[in-house]
Amino acid sequence: MWEYTEKVQEHFINPKNVGEIEGADGVGNVGSIACGDALRLTIKVDENKVITDAKFKTFGCASAIASSSVLTEMLKGMKLEEAKKLTNDDIAKALGGLPKEKMHCSVMGREALEAAIADYTGTILPMAQGEIVCECFGVTDLEVIRAIRENQLKSVEEITNYTKAGGGCGKCEKRLSQILTETVDDLPAQIKGVKKEKRMTSLEKIKKIEEVIEREIKPTLKKDGGDIRLIDVDGNFVTVSLLGACAGCHSSRTTLKDYVEKKLREQVLDSLVVEEDR
Amino acid sequence: MTDTTSKVIYMDNNATTRIAPEVLEAMMPYLTDLYGNPSSMHSFGGRVAPAIHAARQAIADLIGAEPEEIVFTSSGTESDSTAILSALQTYPEKNHVVTTRVEHPAVKNLCDNLDIFTGRKYHITRLHVNGDGTLDLQKYQDSLTDETAIVSAMWANNETGVIFPVEEMAQMANDRGILFHTDAVQAVGKIPIDLSSSAINFLSISGHKLHAPKGVGVLYIRKGTPFVPFLNGGHQEHGRRGGTENVASIVGLGKACQLAAAAMTEENTRVRALRDKLETGLLTTIPKALLNGHKELRLPNTANISFEYVEGEAILLHMNQHNICASSGSACTSGSLEPSHVLRAMGVPFTAAHGSIRYSLSIYNSEEEIDYVLATMPDIIAKLRAMSPFWEENS
Structure with missing residues (x-):
């Protein structure tokens, strides 16, 4: 079962602003039934370019419904210019966070908002x-x-x-x-999180990655009957192959991200991205 | 009417079942005083051996097998892997496996990754199913070749309850010198099974699907079937599966099989009637509700129903508010982004696949519970449809 915050549950069980505004100034339709979620957002905008009303209709899971509901609450009374700046993260934060696999629900909310604003202003969605x-x-x-x-x-x-x-x-x-x-x-470097003092040549980087894999990662995986091989390092992308018990293991993805990548980021470079060779 | 708001209404028995009180009682001595190892040379350890022997007999009796054909494992998944990998090692010269598109992940994911597990290249035939979840036997027969090492096809589907004619399929395979495995974790205990005159080589059982505890399973290996162990170690299970016996759980599974044999008629009469009442009620009171799976060729306890234009996770969470437990084949419940592979293989349209709910009953369900669910579901579906952008234009 998903771990939903109280806020998500509240907006899911008792969603606010369900429906469609008749004669809406902007309509945003995103998603499809094939995709498993879809949202129709309708907004009313007054002469001062303030959103006076917002309603939604959503087909989707609890987090999709909650994202839509909280979005309409945020929009009411908001200036159009501010609404344009809303991001999916703002929606997720208003819900006290979403499970990471469900972040796309907040993205859907934001995209519906953009579509509704574009409809209102008569512009084409970039x-x-x-x-x-x-x-x-x-x-x-x-x-x-x-x-x-x-x-x-x-x-x-x-x-x-x-x-x-x-x-x-x-x-x-x-x-x-x-x-x-x-x-x-x-x-820019600060977003990538690259620490300047750790600047090193490609050769140094590869050597260090190899060293950490041999010294720390391999012995740990071997304890569980698994193994790892370094396949390639291309820029910040490290390709490895999981062997033994790790191969085809359902949690190999978790091993890769939560353990291998974490270790390499800690000890070599915190912008490294580890991917499995397929 | 009892207070249904505080009591859990459990209709998710294809996921797992409650441990029967009689099962727990039978297990308790082996979790407390009788902790000996049946392999020990002292009589204290030796005292548990007869209990394992009796459990083996009870399981064999339920499925019409011989006690020597029963090998205890840790789970249905272990049994599945053991059977399939054993067959591949038995016939190293063969490179073809036949299975279906609707298998449980225990078989499906193993077959998808055979190259990794065996280090060899296998050609896998994944048989399509019809819209009602049944198999085309002619196409099955045509898929068998001289290169086929093993067929693995489930006895009953966990999502829809649809039953495959595995006995007939096993005979066809055996006639061509091909081994046959069936994942029967959903079938055993729910429908009568008699392996005494069957050609099935391997059959998997999972304890927790029939009111025994989790962590115990069985692999039935028909006498004379070539076998290569999956877990090597001690001489337990006549060298067919190493590891000290999970004594208490084995005893529990034996008891559960006795209870299942005794309740077989009830399962196929009273439980079936409850299921039918639930199903008919939902299909008639809720518009645009569809049954997934063949109406007759099905387990007596399972009803898989799609409510069009609403999403399964949202339905389940509303049901949860009413303490009703069930499952869904929707994408969102699995953490993947696509709906159930079983429903997709059946060609269930997306409008319905995302809104599928599986109700799976057991002998512990009552008519009162069915009435409560029937009274609760229409409002849940109506509420969600009222906020679905697809409902108005399609209703």
């Missing part, structure tokens, strides 16, 4: 103009890049949690990984 990367969930590269930038995402798994991209057939994983590399490389 995000929809991107190139579709994930066919399964219809996610564009621009949406992925923005999610990476705004939420400092560091892996394909996190991209999936936030945008759903890569959560279907998985064919786009390579492309997502590529977008991630390009986007992370473009980010």
Whole structure:
């Protein structure tokens, strides 16, 4: 069972502002029934460019309904200019947080808001103009890049949690990984979290990674009958192969992220991203 | 009417079951005073051996097997892995496995990753199912080749309860010299099973699905079936599965099998009637509700129903507010982003797959509980549909 905050449960059981505003000034439709969640947001805007009313209709899980409900509460009385600045993180925070696998619900809320504002102002949504990367969930590269930038995402798994991209057939994983590399490389150092004093040559970095794997990671995995091999280091991307009991293990993803990546970030460079070789 | 608000109404018995009070009682001595190791050379340890012997007999009796054909394991999953990997080692020259698209993850994920586990390349045929979840036997027969080492097909589906004709399938496989395994964790204890004249080579049982504790399972290995152990170690289970016996749980499983044999008629009459009442009630009182799975070829306890245009996790959490426990095949309940592979294999449309709820009953359910659920569900669905953007245009 998901661990939902009280706020999420409250907004799920007794959602606020359910429905559709008749003669709405802006309508935002996002998601689809195939994707498993969808949201229709309607807003009323007065002559002072203030949102006076907001209503929603949502098909989706508890966090999708709660995200929609809390969003409409936040919007009422908000200036349009401020509403434009709302991010998915603001929605998640208003709910006291969401399980990481459910972050895409807050992203859906934000996208519906953008769509509704675009409808009101008569502009075209920039995000929809991107190139579709994930066919399964219809996610564009621009949406992925923005999610990476705004939420400092560091892996394909996190991209999936936030945008759903890569959560279907998985064919786009390579492309997502590529977008991630390009986007992370473009980010200023303080966002990437690179510590200046740790600047080292590629060779030094690879050597250090090897050393930590041999000295610490391998012995720990071996205790559980597993093993690990370093396949490649490309920039900050470290590709490894999990062997023995780790191979095909259901928790190998957790091992990879919560243990291997954490160790390497602690001891080598905290912007390293560890991926499994497939 | 009893206070249903504080009592849990448990309709998730395909996920796990309560331990029967009689089972717990039978286990207690082996969790307290009789803690000996049956392999020991002293009579204190030796005192537990007859209990294991009796449990083995009780399990064999329930499924029409011989006690020597029963091997205790830790779970249904271990039994599945043991059977399939054993067959592959028995026939190293064969490189083909036949299974279905609707198997439990214990079989599905193993078959998906056989290359990793065995270090060899396997060709896997995953049989499609019909819209009602049944198999096309002709297509099954056509899929068998000289290269096929093993077929693994479940006896009854955990999500829909749909039953496969595994006895017939096993015969077809055996006729071509192919081993046959069935994951029967949902079938054993719910429908009569008689392996005495069957061609099934391997059959998996899980204790906690039939009111025994979690952490104990059985692999039935038909006499004469070539076998390579999965867990090597001591001489337990005649060298077929190492590891000191989980004595108390084995005793519990034996007791549970006795109880299941005694309740078999009740399961297929009273429980079936409760299920039918629940199902008919939901399908008639709630518009756009659909049954998933074949109406007849099905376990007596399972009803899988889709409520169109609403999402399963949201339904479950509202049910939870009323202390009703069930499951869903929706994407959101699994943590994955796609709905149940079983419903997708059946071609259930997305409008319905996301809103599927599985009610799985047991002999501990009462008619009063069914009435309560029938009285509660329409409001839940109506409330969620009122906020679904797809409802108005499709109702």
